[in-house]
Amino acid sequence: MPHISVKMLQGRSEEQKKRLAAALVKTLTQELGCSDHYVTCTVEDYDAREWQGVFKSEIADKPADKVYKKAEYDPKSLL
Numbered sequence: 001m002p003h004i005s006v007k008m009l010q011g012r013s014e015e016q017k018k019r020l021a022a023a024l025v026k027t028l029t030q031e032l033g034c035s036d037h038y039v040t041c042t043v044e045d046y047d048a049r050e051w052q053g054v055f056k057s058e059i060a061d062k063p064a065d066k067v068y069k070k071a072e073y074d075p076k077s078l079l
Contacts, residue, residue: 001038002028007054009078010045017043048078 004024012020021041029036046054055075059067 001034002032002040004028004039004041006041006043007058008043008045009051010047012045051075051078 004021006017006020006024021043025036025039025041028034028039052075055071059071
């Protein structure tokens, strides 16, 4: 059922990722009124060069009505 996908620059610890996943799942179940039994969550790390492609496909090329929080930075600034 609901799936949460987090894609970000590398550098966070496994503990940070686990806490993030738990917090996101908790928020999702509260907001959608569903059981965490049905929720999955992935966390993927990318270096700055890989992020350029992720940003393009997952953010820049998505229809505007699918991106609920717009970027406030230029991804090229990460290189």
